[in-house]
Amino acid sequence: MTFHAIPSLVAGQWVAPGPGARPIESAITAQIMAEAGNDTLDVAAMRSFARDVGGPNLRAMTFHDRARMLKALATHLNTHKQELYDLSFHTGATQADGTVDIDGGIGTVFVYASKGRREMPDAHVYLDGEVEQLGRTGAFLGQHIATSLQGVAVHINAFNFPVWGMLEKLAPTLLAGVPAIVKPATVSCYVTHAAVRLMHESGILPEGAVQLVSGGLGDLLGMLDAQDVVSFTGSAHTALKLRSQRHILENSIRFVAEQDSLNASVLGPDAGPGTPEFDVFIKEVHREMTVKAGQKCTAIRRIMAPSAHIDAVIEALSARLAKTVIGDPRDTETRMGALVSQPQKHDVLEKAALIGTEATRVYGDPDDFTVHGADAQNGAFVPPMLFHCDDPDAATHLHDTEAFGPVSTIMPYRDIDHAIALVNRGGGSLVASVVTRDGDVARQVALGAAAWHGRLYFNNRDSMSEATGHGAPLPHMVHGGPGRAGGGEELGGIRGVMHYMQRTAIQGSPDILSAISGTWVPGAAQTDSGVHPFTRSFHDLQIGETLIAGPRKVTLEDIETFAHFTGDTFYAHMDEDAAKANPFFPGRVAHGYLLLSFAAGMFVQPDPGPVLANTGLDNLRFMKPVSPGDSITVHLTVKQKTPRNDEYGEVRWHVALSNQDADQVAEYELLTMVSFE
Secondary structure (H helix, E strand, C coil): CCCEEECEEECCEEECCCCCCEEEECCCCCCEEEEECCCCCCHHHHHHHHHHHHHHHHHCCCHHHHHHHHHHHHHHHHHCHHHHHHHHHHHCCCHHHHHHHHHHHHHHHHHHHHHHHHHCCCCCCEECCCCEECCCCCCCEEEEEEEECCCCEEEECCCCCCCHHHHHHHHHHHHHCCCEEEECCHHHHHHHHHHHHHHHHHCCCCCCCEEECCCCCCCHHHHCCCCCEEEEECCHHHHHHHHCCHHHHHCCCEEEEECCCCCEEEECCCCCCCCHHHHHHHHHHHHHHHHHHHCCCCCCCEEEEEHHHHHHHHHHHHHHHHCCCEECCCCCCCCECCCCCHHHHHHHHHHHHHHCCCCEEEECCCCCCCCECCCCCCCCCCCCEEEECCCCCCCCHHHHCCCCCCEEEEEEECCHHHHHHHHHCCCCECCEEEECCCHHHHHHHHHHHHHHECCEEEECCCCCCCCCCCCCCCCCCEEEECHHHCCEEEECCHHHHHCCEEEEEEEECHHHHHHHHCCCCCCCCCECCCCCHHHCCCCCCCCCEEEEEEEEECCHHHHHHHHHHHCCCCHHHHCHHHHHHCCCCCCCCCCHHHHHHHHHHHHCCCCCCCEEEEEEEEEEEECCCCCCCCEEEEEEEEEEEEECCCCEEEEEEEEEEECCCCCEEEEEEEEEEEECC
């Protein structure tokens, strides 16, 4: 077995283990395979390097620049991931477990790369919400913006996901423009180090963007200030110890925690034996007990089933667990590997024994089980253990003790209200799941339990072919939970990026807001290039560039022709008396979509040119009816520009229609793809 001295990446240089280094054992054999840690690490230099070099380098990039960087990074890691798999085996993880960790982490980076390009501007300022008119005439406006924090993100990660745990924090952090200091759990830091080394050597990241602490953080947390963020995953005990430090509290340092979670899964009252729902429930629980040997923050710790189905669930789940091959994770026949270390094994057995004071073990004996291809004593192996508690209302340990391994307890419920009460006894969790096809049951659970859980996962025969699983946090959805789960939140698409940015309300004139945001707002200056904007390339078009077309008179003949041609003969357009009886109309009025069609005809430039396609229409509003004899004028203004690839970009136009009295009658935003040439 190769011995690894795991260095830290400090201010762009690799620093070997030193005083205070601790040995790291293989989960499979308990042989010492690595060492990590250095009590003399210059963490002050790391913080300065991140803030003085990494931060400015990242903030000089736009959101799209950073998104492209993330895509390149994910592609590079994906090409070299087998190296990570080979190391991951020594954490006790099987090849399938590695897929969750390594491919899951890389996939998360890909998602943030895509969302950064699609949902964020090619700019340095993120607009949060719409412009608010704060004065009577529109001369004084307000808008919320988000800008990059000017500090460093300290990521303290758990041992169970050395790659995903790092990347799920790193992707939104880098997209926000904030450098990171990554501190993985020492027991599995050799896998994280390999991933960081791949990223560092790729040259994709700007200098100072990512640093690595293999070992302890020293007094780094005591050096942080209000521009810094601590994002923590681990035990509630450690989270409390860190977040309650006087320095953290006095400086209002952001502390995001994802910690202990007694996640539950409920078999719906309609999902009895013989239904597809029952089968998928057993499959889900088995998977959550055995993947990563149960070392998942989202694993199912508590199982709720109707009293009448308890025996059937125990029988079906035990039969499935009995087929689970436990052994050397490098063996392709192995379905469940080892826990990460001997200390972790001892902790799981201790917690299982505590649970056993309130429940009966119905499957799995830690003193009598088979391990294939490895030594059960030397390796950190335990069997899956299923407990049964017939009186969950009287129990306490079941609802406050997490055995972080392949341990779960089944308990009966009387009705759905009782099930909700039991689910909520966990005191806040990352996820609770319900397998049901009954929409009323799902709604009842959502109303009764959502406040206690970061995610509610519903599955049944209609969704099971595409469902991602109870225990799979997706980058699109929030990951975190209230109470015992830490009260924090990660991921959730662009929501996850906002944790590393400052939301600020800006107030001023339309021109000031437009200058700050890089987006034209109504009332800001408009310019005329002297040529039709549809003849100008993406790069030539300027924010605020405006075409004024019209006026065009709308006649009764226009209205009737449009009505008969389209089939829209709604009475407000065709019946004078009926239209007058409607409090919204003075009489017969033009169709709203007739006005849009006229507007398009008024501002279009028909010749082939840079405009490639009309791809959408957003925020359409009709403010005032147009009667026969009224005239309309259209203002077409470049509101925002967003590159989409190397050949063209999206131009968002603000379109305003007004009548002969200069009253606005309609407005919308037109989306077009415009060539760079």
